[in-house]
C-alpha cells in the first residue's frame with residue numbers, strides 16, 4: 001500500500017499549517033501555497049478550548065505557546081446592563097482536570113507564528129505570494145496539479161484546500177456560490193490592559209443584550225484585553241468582508257451597557273468590522289485527490305469560539321488518516337468522521353445567537369433564566385453540553401483503532 005509522500009496545501013491559515021505540521025513531522029514532503037506576500041494574522045484573540053489544545057500539545061507546541069497564553073477562570077454569560085450572571089462555569093484548573101488539556105486564550109498572531117516556525121523546522125516548504133486559482137487531476141500520473149494565478153504549477157499526491165471562507169478549491173469542487181451573510185457583524189479589537197480604567201474579570205465573558213452581544217477576555221498573560229462586539233444587521237453593503245470599523249459608532253452602540261463594556265470600548269483606539277458569513281452543510285468535502293478542511297468547508301458563526309478549533313481538529317485527523325491509509329480510504333474516513341462533528345458545532349454556534357441576543361422577547365429572557373437555574377440546580381446539564389465539544393479527543397481515538 002503506497003501512502004502519500006508529497007502533499008499540497010492551499011492556504012497557510014491555522015488549519016492548513018496544522019495539517020502541514022502533522023504530516024511533515026512524519027516525513028511527508030508538504031508544500032503550502034499561500035496567497036499573502038508575508039505571513040501574518042489579524043490583531044485579534046482566539047479562545048482555544050481543550051479539544052484544540054490536545055492537538056497543539058500533540059504537535060509539541062504547548063511549551064512555546066504557554067508563554068503567550070492567558071488562562072481564564074470562568075466561562076460567563078452576563079446581563080448587558082446589570083452585569084447579573086446567567087452562567088458562571090469554571091474553566092482554569094477545573095477545565096484542565098476535567099478535559100485533560102487547558103482552556104487558553106491566545107493572540108492569533110502568536111499561535112500562527114508558533115505554528116509557522118514549527119512547520120519550517122519540520123521541513124514544510126512554504127511558498128508565499130502564491131494564489132491558487134485551479135487544480136486538475138492527472139489519472140495516468142496519479143497526481144493532482146495546482147495552478148497559481150501567475151501561471152506556476154505544483155504537483156502532489158493530494159491537495160488539501162485550507163483556503164478559508166472564500167476557498168477557490170471549494171469553488172472548483174462544488175461550484176461558485178458565495179457564503180451567506182448571517183445577518184451579523186462583529187467589531188474586533190485588542191486593548192492594552194494598562195489603558196483601562198475598569199477592572200475586567202479574568203473570564204471568557206459574553207455580555208448578552210437585545211440584538212447584540214459583547215465578548216471580552218484577556219490575552220498574553222493579562223497584558224491585553226480582546227473584544228468582539230456583535231450586532232445584528234439586515235445587510236452588508238460593502239464588497240469586502242472585513243474593513244476598518246468606526247470606533248465612534250462602536251462606542252455609541254455600547255454606550256449604555258455595563259461599565260465593564262462601555263469603558264472597554266471607550267479605551268479602544270481602532271477596530272475592524274467583519275461581516276459574519278456561513279454556509280449550509282456541503283454535500284461533500286472531497287473529490288478525487290482533493291479535500292477541504294476548516295472554513296473552506298464549514299465556516300461557522302463564532303458563537304461557540306470553535307471555528308479555528310475545528311480547523312485544527314480537521315488538520316490533525318486528516319493527516320493521521322493519510323499517514324495510515326491509502327489516500328482514497330483516508331479521505332473517505334476523514335469525511336465520515338469530521339463532517340458530523342463540524343456540522344453539529346456549526347449548528348450549536350448558530351443557536352447561541354438567539355440566546356446571546358435575547359431573541360423572542362420574554363421567551364428569550366426566559367431561556368437565559370433557565371440557563372441560570374440550571375447553573376444553580378443542575379450544573380451537570382450545562383456541563384454535558386460543553387463536554388461534547390471540549391471533551392472531544394481526536395488524539396486518543398488513534399490508540400483505539
Ligand SMILES: Cc1cc2nc3c(=O)[nH]c(=O)nc-3n(C[C@H](O)[C@H](O)[C@H](O)COP(=O)(O)OP(=O)(O)OC[C@H]3O[C@@H](n4cnc5c(N)ncnc54)[C@H](O)[C@@H]3O)c2cc1C
Nearest residue numbers: 011013014015035047132163164294295302305307308309
Ligand atoms: C469575530 C470572530 C471571532 C472568532 N473567534 C474564534 C475563537 O475564539 N476560537 C476559534 O476557535 N475560532 C474563532 N473564530 C473562527 C476562526 O477565526 C476561523 O474559523 C479560522 O481562522 C479558520 O481557519 P482556516 O485555516 O480554515 O482559514 P483561514 O484562517 O481563513 O486561513 C485561510 C488561509 O488561506 C489563504 N488563502 C485564501 N485563498 C487562497 C488562495 N486562493 N490561494 C492561496 N492561499 C489562499 C488565506 O490568505 C489564509 O492564510 C472567530 C472568527 C471570527 C470572525
